[in-house]
Amino acid sequence: MSNKTDEKDKVTLVVFSQDFDKAIASFIIATGAAAMGSEVTMFFTFWGINVLRDPNKSGKGKNIVEKMFAVMMPKGATKLKLSKMNMAGIGTKMMKKIMKKKNIESLESLIEMAKEMDIKFVICQMSMDLMGIKKEEIIDGVDFGGVASYIGETSDANVNLFI
Secondary structure, three states: OOOHHHOOOEEEEEEOOOOHHHHHHHHHHHHHHHHOOOEEEEEEOHHHHHHHEOOOOOOOOOOHHHHHHHHHOOOOHHHOOOOOOOHHHHHHHHHHHHHHHOOOOOHHHHHHHHHHOOOEEEEEHHHHHHHOOOHHHEOOOOEEEOHHHHHHHHOOOOEEEEO
């Protein structure tokens, strides 16, 4: 029988979605776990990478398909939409207004808070290559890796979530 006090409390999250509500949930769970003393790693793959795109940066040297992807995908946390009841952006605006009124941190604020709490962000390099996203398009403070990076983090984690 293992002694729980000897084990490091570790949480990993796979962020697969670019939906505003799912991104908010991911960062609330991550910052909550970090506040409770857990070591947290967030692995961003496929559409989830868009959460960490910097709206003020662009990648150079893209081919036509990569340029089309770049135009069609949201560029950062401020451009994400609700997964349900988006209503051409009205639903997202309403949700952000309600969050502000209820003193709920914005997604942008949660991302900064996560960085300050030393939550590790890892972006899937294969997904970036597939979607034509360049490293220079991503916010600062992010690591890049593959599935081996994620599996390495999960091997000793006691909580693994897919959002």
